[in-house]
Amino acid sequence: MDWFWKALGGKAGRNQKRSKAIVDQAREQQEQLSTLDDAALAQRARDLVEGGEVKDPATFLAALGVASTRTLGLTPFPVQSQAVLRLIEGDVIQMATGEGKTLVGAMAATGFGLMGKRVHSITVNDYLARRDAEWMRPLVEFFGLKVAAVHEELDEAQRREAYAADIIYAPVNEIGFDLLRDRQVTDRSLMVQQHADVALVDEADSVLVDEALVPLVLAGSQPGAAPAGQITDIVRHLREKEHYEMDDDRRNVFLTPKGADRVAGQLGITALYDEEHVGSTLVQVNLALHAKALLIRDVHYLVRDGKVQLIDASRGRVADLQRWPDGLQSAVEAKEGLDVTEGGKILDSITLQALMTRYPMVCGMTGTAVEATDQLRQFYDLGISVIERNRPLQRFDEADRIYATMKEKNRAIIEEIKAIHATGQPVLVGTQDVAESEALAEALEGIEVSVLNAKNDAEEARIIAEAGDLGRVTVSTQMAGRGTDIRLGGADEADHEAVVELGGLAVIGTARHRSSRLDNQLRGRAGRQGDPGLALFFVSLEDDVVVSGGSGEEITAHPDEQGLIQTGRVTEFINHCQRVTEGQLLEIHAQTWKYNKLLADQRVIIDERRDNLLDSERAWEQLAELAPGRAAELADLEHAAKVGAAREIMLFHLDQEWSEHLGLMDDVRESIHLRAIARETPIDEYHRIAVREFKELAQRAVDKSVDTFETVLIDAAGAHLGNLGLARPSATWTYMVSDNPLAGRGNSVISGIGNIFH
Template identity: 75%
Template structure:
């Protein structure tokens, strides 16, 4: 096998994915545009439909040309040749990589229209409500040209409006709303209550973010129940513990452990004999560990912010507030108690689903992003998806300068301020990507002291994002942002109206500076991609210190010899190579975490399929009444005078109640097992194997237990023409439910943070 052949195989490419065939088809489409432009809308739509007759695309060049003509006619957007090529790759089921500013929104709409014309319902998966609504309305004229319907599903839509929207041919929706609707539909007791209609295709925008970064975050449907939280006394005791003396933090910053001295101090102050006694290990020790985790590992303005008395988590991969996201109940409450906030109510988890599991529900998954190549391994391993790289329409003019590496963080931060000051003096706009809220605010304060006006964009003011980003490319503008400026933004040179474009181009375009490397090269490239749009000039430059988390956690090299200059800068190819090595190490760690989590989630996902089939059978047929009547014939005879429809509905409601309750119990049990499964390693057992053994054993008993409980309820609950009165027997479903996302990896993505606290970074 030749080197080039090996490369394409590693990239998940087939003979058609070498781009030659797709480029040829796109070229053929371009040659047909002039001819098809003479057709009216009706004839154009008919021509496109004839290409998609029978559910398969026959004449792809003509089909792409029809889409191109409609896009220019209805939207004023004439697709570039590379955009038509990208549409074809999406229709083939690939994840496409297209650079920022190359027109992914139009590409997605054209591909969605193509899928819909072959008779497939399409979910265009977005990262937030704003983009779902904006893109659906923006692309509506194109879609409707071909007699197709389009709608958006957003957070504030009622159940009836959602139900109507989901019947459309193309639905734009945030990924979390799609998942939450699946969870809510899994709680219905009659088929008429179903909201979401099945879809054939998931076309995922920002595919690497959704399918990789957020894929391990479970979506949760919960019902009211008080959660356990550390008491105020425990929180106060833990708040006085001292690092190294009373507790230690692991080198990777992910775990914290009491020392013997710390345990004795806690025992003394709580007035108990032992934290590890049978009476305390499952209660007091759990609460102490939660409070300690909250104190030592979760840092305000890095992992979360406090806004108007409310705790809000920060999404590390985006640098923005994570809407609806919370940590598991005990940890969430521990951080709230640490901050002196009102401790929020916990809840009984009714059902959960990961985004990986959600994507498995679609027969076809494809997507688009600016940074897919770096996620190739994950996309292939977990989704069997292939990556196609689409060429830029115009050659890249951005200059990507080599990293500037410094011995210490203080020297690095001083250099960052000096570089911004120098660039600003020329009038060149500067976008600075920081790692967290605290760092962005420290840098902005340091620049303000030098008289440099700064726009700050972070999780505390993300509602101003559109305005701030729209002006980030204006002459003399300095924008300091967390990673939230790395997604879904299009920075135009010269400001929103491009009035100063010529002046900014003359000064070198937008300069993008990174205050440190991220844990993955993909996040670095997202930031870089803000500059160099559509052949614009630009600059990207990253600063690194040997004290950065990435370097400290990514590896050590005792043989590393360097001679920093007076300003602390280290100009050494070996040091630069070492930094790149550290990033590869952390990328490998993240991939391993992803792989392990996938293994844990996979078995539950397979078990869910069985539960879903059982639930669908109960909803769509009448096995419930037959089964209960057979198991409790005397009770069935007592209900002879009850109308048949009422008996069938009552039996269905009883069996669904206990099936759902048993599944919720199973999820809760397996969550507890996973929390303690690391202890199995001490007994020389493989944790994942033991987890699977327990999950299989417990699941075998689940269905039978649900039926047995249903028979017991059937024998005792009142049943009349109004159905089963479960409420009167204390078996009511939760009167209130809510949805949220559990962040189980709160320390992912940290960059310049110092675990002991972060302050005055740029002093």
């Protein structure tokens, strides 16, 4: 691993060397500390903290280790103690699958708690938040600290109680949604969250990179809008190449001149691009075309119980709370002939990246941090610490098998699975999407296959836990089952030795991902804690990662009669294609962040103004100064009632103007690509509009507040805003927006993905 430390620079290497020395000292002290009773041990740890800092890291680590042994029956390995130390110092640590990240996270969170810091231990789902909080509770409570889990079933009072704990386990979306709801309160007592000092992120690459730019949205009741039925029907009959074209990586779709004329003719208008149609009809046509050509059923979404459900590209499972931006969501619903759901007016939103940057300190754990080094450094200024395995890796990573065509590749995949299964060795197959997983399972006739995909994610933990059993074949989309160990011989490890004799778990990837990090996540399912294992990827020159990454490049290949290509030059070409797609993803991230960053900065200004209104009498002072006559009319009203009414009025209009600003900027972003036609840089034009509009926001909110203050009924109960039709929405709900709906596709959809194994 020396190459890695040289790449990062000397400081990271020195930190690792120092960490190992501290861990060695901690091991020497554990025996002495183990003679203390529980109360004395807990007090010893507390005594090591002064002013929020640890005076003696070695003794502190030793105390945490002894407490873990007593409360959980888990004695940390030296590498786990090293990981705890690196987390406490603010790094993202890379630990291989099965190396005990759950204990490491709990020890680090407990350490932060002893320093007087409140910790949000961030997970990727409800199941892990509840499991880990209960599993690690004895360790946390040993030191007199409180631990709680936040999940979707909690009501407001239960959330408020949970957030008051020292260590809170919660899915990232629940934390974000609670923040958005707290931003709407008109009294501090109504908030559920309390200030947190540290975000300790499990599966850090997923939260901080894969989903970093996913906006969490709080919406209020408002009817949704979809492309008119006539537009959907017209677009449904358009033909590729003739009426519309797509770019090489099939991320964008464009009407041809013939297509535009056809649509205009059937709509009975002169030209689709006339100024009167650009802002309405053209937008609806483009949404319907996007839904038809780019969003594919059972790849990007499912239709279940009469609803469109998005598939989370980074995990291969249904994203229950996720939507596309409302127009696109409605277009897909219209395409599928479903009832168009309410869109809702956006009241507030925040990206996961902006949410993470609110914490004074961020650290995290993952199995694949090295590949995300650029993003973690560029967007969060985070360092990486690679923690060595407790036992040497015994997994064999076989060279990719590269085929000329997808058909030849898929035939070879089936033959390989059957050959391995015949020996009794368990096989885990990582596919790219739901359609592929089902087609593969069907093609493996005569073999009992456990299919884990977005259609049955409720069975996830059980299926993945048994994937290492004798003779088991599990077909899984993407990284389903993260957080659940695959133990050789089944969940109870009854046949562990028999599976070891056969070579451990065999992991097969049906295509390379757009990021090598996702490949390595799949490989990492085999070879936990020194177990043997096999990892093998199949690739074809028709796969999306090759078509997209190698666009415009020629490669001469000489396949054998099975279509297999065995030349180093082609292998290097595949690696090159993946590096290109990784660069594309980083560029998408950087560009999207530029759009989001300005709104995030503006939100900080709104937050400061909101806090000022909530925590002072500023609202009353300002309104009384601007409308002295109305203030005089309220002279007999109790002062607290006047302050409360003024605060309610000003917060309502500030929130309303922010909501309008978000809606406007959403519309601007939808059409900003048209600015390039006028030779303006889209991002510069977007920023210019955002800054101009924001300058007027605060003044508009004040002006409207004065108008309301002068006319609304104000009494001991407060300001009766509903009388003027100014009530806040009667219903709100939260959802996530898929900002990049086509990320992470692996096998090409060009030839019809449902039939790829036939």
